[in-house]
Amino acid sequence: MSLVLKKGMERSLERIFESALKKIGVPEGIPVRFETPQNEAHGDLSTNIAMLIAKDLKRSPRDIAKEIVDYVRGEDGELKSVEIAGPGFINVMFRNDYITGQLQELLSHGTEYGKGESNKGQRINLEWVSANPTGHLHAGHGRQACLGQAIANLLDWTGAEVTREYYFNNAGNQMTNLAKSVRVRYLQQLGEPIELDEDGYRGMEIVEIAKEMVREFGESKREESLAFFQSFGEKKNFRHIRSTLERLGIHHDIFFNENSLYESGAIERTISEFKARGLAYEKDGALWLRLSEMGQNEDRVIVKSSGEPTYRLPDICYHRDKLSRGYDDIIDIFGADHIATIADVLAALKSLGYDTERIKVILHQMVTFVSGKELIKFSKRSGEAYSLDELIDDVGADAAKFFFNMRASGSHLEFDVELAREQSEKNPVYYVQYAHARIASIVRFAAQEGIAFSIPDKTEEGNTDLSVLEHPEELRLIKVLIRFPQVIERSAAALAPHHVCEYLREVAAQFHRFYQECRIVGGPKHLEIPRLLLAMATKRVIANGCAVLGVTAPESM
RNA sequence: GCGCCCGUAGCUCAGAUGGAUAGAGCAACAGCCUUCUAAGCUGUGGGUCGCUGGUUCGAGUCCAGCCGGGCGCGCCA
Incomplete structure (x- = not known):
């Protein structure tokens, strides 16, 4: 700090x-x-x-x-x-008047309260989601999607200039598999007795794409090339991915296509550079990178004997590209299943002379979805995946975002769909949102009762005297509220939005305690407006904290 | 076998650069609504912080070694 x-x-x-x-x-x-x-x-x-x-x-x-x-x-x-x-x-x-003075300060900042400058002037690139368009996003992708969104917001809130980026590959094996799968499903629709390959994509979305093709083209694409099926499938899948992200309010500034690295010659240039530095050698018809001399366990192939690069090479080139764009920090979010490549990529970049200190990698652990006691199973083989869309249908976007950010990214996350769906005190999302709605209701009631007040501004002229707030629950609540800027600061520094979730629960809990003890409208006359302002400050902090998580703060529930 | 992550209350998890009596939610039990949203509040019980050593005035936190779980270790991404 x-x-x-x-x-x-x-x-x-x-x-x-x-x-x-x-x-x-x-x-x-x-x-x-x-x-x-x-x-x-x-x-x-x-x-x-x-x-x-x-x-x-x-x-x-x-x-x-x-x-x-x-x-x-x-x-x-x-x-x-x-x-x-x-x-x-x-x-x-x-002293109490110092504390109530801080409350004054909070109120005067409004929607800006909690914003800081610890990352001011920093240009930060955040890359996340980055799923290839071979199908829909599944529920497990939700963690990364929501984590990245909250982190991007935290960086915004601390003054950084954030570029939100999505890296994808629409070439290579995966996409060929997609093309083949779409083709098979299409021909099946036309009644041909043909089966998916062993590694074909079995998701229902591929069948849907095939049906769409039939509606659009009838039988006319029977003899089409794989390239056609691939491009059709890619387009549909990408549109779907983007619509799912849209439902969560997630937007990216840049969609970086791996293919552009080939087109720009970046891949070739990097290969020659590795060779020139003696970091690559040929064996068994393939090109190997001397990772064992860069502190890694073993050498790896970067260009297959078929002439195609493995994923490592474009990954390295992609990071060179990002490094060349002059960001102060480059943050990648990966699922734990991608752990293998990171060290290799960083080692390779270092061997090319880059300062990899600027690259920060967030590895998040996997998610288990349960419904009460029952485990929700994923089966890639059968294509019976629980899609992110279904999850959002089941629990709503707010609950999804809150739940995915509730735990430290390094911890395994158990997502209880039944709990997330439940509209009760058991559900932490509703607990927080309820506090906000409850305050909104009180404010409406106060207006109805003809209580007139204004939010204090920075002039300090004619502002309500808040130093009359002396009740222990009032002071406790203020003390919790004025910690908000530090919570944002700390969460941003640690790239750990779960602190915000924890904090919001604390705010809601302390508000409810205050509400229980201190009558606002209809309480002691001289405390009516100060207490109302304290409630409004609470509402502000909850709304701002929710905004960081991308969660809505409802006026009524 | 090797690498990374995790192991804290019955369950799910927090624990800021090592600090004070280790916390929260859920579950269990006992209470609180003629008054601003009971989707709320109060109280009670619940722990050898995986184990063993080490560093330190002080370790859930740092180090080493075990044990247990997860994810990887491909000319797949």
């Missing part, structure tokens, strides 16, 4: 603590870090700095802490308390 974007209090505390360290003779350059304790008895912010430097100073942590605290107490009147606790923690508590 850069200094620039830390909220005022934390930054000024760091400064004060650092000058305290200087005063007691600690060499400069040791940063003071604060964390938000999970236990509220430990204050609003806490630091373990005294324990960290105790060894070097050869003094007890509590001793050091005492000296720091004495200094800090003299410096800052903004704090309610500064205390030493446990083995040497220093816990600080904010």
Whole structure:
């Protein structure tokens, strides 16, 4: 986290603590870090700095802490308390008016609240989904699709200029299989006794494509070339993939066709370069890359004896292309099943002299779909895949996006379709959305009751005094809300949207607690509008957090 | 055999650069609606953080070795 974007209090505390360290003779350059304790008895912010430097100073942590605290107490009147606790923690508590001041700040930022600048000026390329147009997206693709969408949004929110990219291959073996499969299905439609190859695509979408061909062309394409079937199938599949992504609100700026790497000569150039550097050699009629000399386990074929490159070579060229476009960061999202190629590609790029530090790879684990206790099985052989469209039909786009982002990408995800579909308190999506709808309803009710108020703006002139909010549940709620910018910051830095899901649940839970304890409309007159504004701030944070996940925040449910 | 990921409550999972009494949801049990959405809230029970060593004032977190699960290891992508 850069200094620039830390909220005022934390930054000024760091400064004060650092000058305290200087005063007691600690060499400069040791940063003071604060964390938000999970236990509220430990204050609003806490630091373990005294324990960290105790060894070097050869003094007890509590001793050091005492000296720091004495200094800090003299410096800052903004704090309610500064205390030493446990083995040497220093816990600080904010004054209530500071906390309500932060609420004012939140309200004045509106839809912008939570946006930061930690990635300001960064041009970042994010590549994800990247499924070849050999069929429809299946439910498992949903994780990557939704993960990438949320990550792209997080990067946006932290000020990056994001290019969203989809890499696909419409040539090679897979597409030939598609062509053959479409052809067989088409001929079957025309009554010919012909069967799919062993590695043919068995999905029902191929049958649908064949039926469409019959409707459109009748029997006239019986003798057509494979190229025709391929292009027809590709077009239909791609249109379908894009419509599925559209249902999730996912858009890409660039669809990068692997084929363009051949057309531009990039493949040839890279081959010559490998050869010129002595990194490639011929064996058994194929061209091999000396990966074993680049720190990898074994050499791999990059050009088959048939003359066609294996996928590794275009993958390498594709990354060269992205590197040449001058991005500050290049992020790839892959499923765990693609793990094998990544190290090879990076090693090859490094051997060509590229700085691969700029390339970040997110590997997400696989998804298991269950319905209650029952496992939903996928069978590629039979073509009985659970499609992403079906999943969206079953649970809705919002639930899909929330569920796919609920877990850390490195963790295996169990997606309970029955739970996601359920419109009850068990379902975390509804729990969060319900809080938002509930607030919307309260605001409507307030308007109906003739309560007039305005959202505070930055002028601070004529704004409602929020410092009357003193109830523990009110203050707890505000403290949760004003953490939002840091949550976005941290999630973006870790490329981990699941933190946002966790946080939103926390916000919703604290709002419900506040709602339970503090009557808004019809409560104490002088608290009516401040509480209403607190509710609106909550609504804002939920809406903004949902926006990051691409989830809607409904006005009523 | 090799590489990567995972192992935390009955289940699904969080645990910020190593810190305070390890958390949440669900499930179980006991309560709370003449008043702003009960799709909500409160309380109770539930753990040798896979095992064994090591580093450290301090380890769920770092290191090593095992055990268990997942994904890979092709002239497929």
